[in-house]
């Protein structure tokens with residue numbers, strides 16, 4: 001899959017496939033924020049793709065998600081922490097996503113979930129240069145995920161400066177911190 005860097009629209013970047021049908025892109029030319037490589041993520045579209053743009057627009061995610069990432073502070077944050085912060089900022093908006101796509105906190109295997117949708121939307125924002133993306137692994141309850149996204153403000157901080165899910169919420173297999181903000185199916 002070929003895409004163009006937001007900061008170098010004249011040059012093609014070849015995507016590297018991750019698990020779950022996602023692609024990671026890295027442009028190594030000079031001229032990016034903070035003088036680092038620019039990376040972005042493209043997640044697969046939602047099964048009900050006709051409603052994807054609608055919900056993102058309705059919830060103003062292009063404005064809200066960069067604010068959520070900014071408010072998390074300095075450094076990089078595992079995607080679960082971005083999701084949690086978003087759910088706390090707009091419980092109704094997050095509830096719409098969970099209603100539509102479900103969540104792993106329901107304890108069932110889901111091909112697509114509210115988490116996937118948020119990562120996809122963040123990926124689109126990283127393509128536009130509005131948030132910084134870095135690939136990594138999941139921690140705590142997300143550690144089953146060997147390809148998980150990490151997010152930071154623009155310009156991106158050094159990768160050494162990062163906060164994982166387990167750093168903030170631990171790794172207790174008997175409790176799922178997501179249940180504090182993910183409602184069960186009705």
Ligand SMILES: [Zn+2]
Pocket residue numbers: 005006007008027028029032038
């Ligand atoms: Zn570039």
